[in-house]
Amino acid sequence: MKTAPQLLESFRERFGTPSNIYRAPGRVNLIGEHTDYNDGFVLPAAIGFCCWVAGARRSDRKLAIHSENFSETVEAGLDLLAPLRKRHWANYPLGVAWALEESGRRLSGTNLFIAGEVPLGAGLSSSAAIEVAVGMALLNQGGHEVNRSELAKLCQRAENEFVGARVGIMDQFVSCHGRAGHALLLDCRSLEFELVKLPAEVQLVICNTMVKHEIGSGEYNTRRAECEEGVRKLQIVLPGIRALRDVTLAQLEEHRGVLEPKVFSRCCHVITENERVMKAVEAFRSENLEALGPLMQDSHRSLRDDYEVSCKELDLMTEIAVAQRGVIGARMTGGGFGGCTINLVADVAVEEFKRQVSAQYFEKTGQRPEIYVSAASEGAQQVDTGTVRPAI
């Protein structure tokens, strides 16, 4: 990965001017999966991998966006922003520019050089990282204040309406608000959040199954639609509810008959997962780490059986992990259908954990997993390179 001075240099080589640097992290979710778009609770942490963006204002209303990862430059006029072909990387930065303009913020033309280090397709929110880093760059270069919660919502809007993935708010929010050494308990309805201190002697170990997680595959949007169907049907018997967040497990059981069995299972996952988030927060706060293992295992089981977003590689990776010494808890993380598991591992056991998991996963699948150890990290920031304006 490039350092900030190298990024300044790459920008100068391409665009011929100095620039400012911004970065935004990917995330790992400790617990609370597929609850965000049900107005529920999540407990993610920002990770050490970031998307880096060098940006400088231009005198016209054009964007020139270069991606180092894709070795490609895209140009667009701010007055005529439209998505490129499906799955094009530039739809994320263009979508953010579109959402910012739609919110009434007039942007200035900007040259952007993007270098991402969040593994792509691993379910660690490389897309939220690019959105937030670009959003911060465009706001700053356009002379606008950065309100982090507002920025997160606009990045989500970009992904929902411009890119076409109906994601919730979790990834963008933690990329904006993450804090070193902490997870973030977010109420996805009110957007109120609390930082939850993570124990110093525990590491976040992320195991990549190397199966590409494909959020665009349509399954994610289908799950959302199933949850919405659940709410619509339950509203007939529970008129006061707005989202699955408002339904208790007892109410769900009582009104099981109004739901298709599949929709019942989806609702069951969401409702029990919200409960697990609150219990996990309590476990962190009371330093009762033993309580986390069963909660994470139940979360994985519920995602596998009720929500059906796991895959055999994620199940295997989790199974191998929980059998290792020093493991506090393990589960799939993120949208699912591939990607990574999150493992809470005592720091003295991390090296052996990595060796064992890697060897056993390879033996069973023929694939070498990538394993990342990350501290919970800071959210998005302008990087003070010493030669530029002070950090936001």
Ligand code: GAF
């Ligand atoms: C993806 C989405 F982007 C998030 O909003 C969230 O729904 C997650 O899947 C599942 O918890 O990362």
